[in-house]
Amino acid sequence: MRMEKKSLTFDEIKQKLVNYCVYQDRCHAEVEQKMREFLLIDEAKEEILLYLMKENYLNEERYTRSYIRGKFYIKHWGRNKIKMYLKQKQISEKMISSCFDEIDEDDYRNTIARIYEDYSSKQKGIQEYQKKSKTIKYLMSRGFEYEIIGEVIND
Structure with a gap:
């Protein structure tokens, strides 16, 4: 039995993405990946991204800092491995370097x-x-x- 994909309104999609960001800090790449599940035109994607950033649901620096803290203090990864994974998430070298002060x-x-x-x-x-x-x-x-x-x- 195939489930029909329920079509969601713009506001419902926006709310789903807010919840996605509230549940756990996300980076832009993860949010953009999540948006691909919804058939949105570029303008709608742009509007949602701007809204998420303006309302501080999406904050690349906060994401980077919490990622670094978690991977070092919980998983005990070194800087090279953390940097490599953050780069895969399209976080800039500059952002990564400026956030490494999270590690004492x-x-x-x-x-x-x-x-x-x-x-x-x-x-x-x-x-x-x-x-x-x-x-x-x-x-x-x-x-x-x-x-x-x-x-x-x-x-």
């Missing part, structure tokens, strides 16, 4: 040290240099910078 430098270094210790201690039956190199690779895969990893573990 001491927290960043302490996280590297903690992950290094945890991961390294689980490497059994291999020589020390292999353990070290494997752990550094692991940290880099989590998006931490090689230079900073080196500074932290050689302190």
Whole structure:
């Protein structure tokens, strides 16, 4: 049984997009992707985007800051991985750089040290240099910078 897609009014679509943004911070790319579900003319899309920004439902800086905080403090990702994912969401390099102050430098270094210790201690039956190199690779895969990893573990 095929469901007929109910056609929504402009205001209903606008409300759905407001709810989409209220539920969780979104970036422009996510909202534009969501808008593709609704057959809207460009002017209507533009009007909704402007409304969402004017009413502060859609705020790229707030989105970027909360994304950075979440990915670092909850998922323990490094700056490189966070930056890569934000770029995929079409957030500008300038915006990303200006929002990285959400991560406290001491927290960043302490996280590297903690992950290094945890991961390294689980490497059994291999020589020390292999353990070290494997752990550094692991940290880099989590998006931490090689230079900073080196500074932290050689302190």
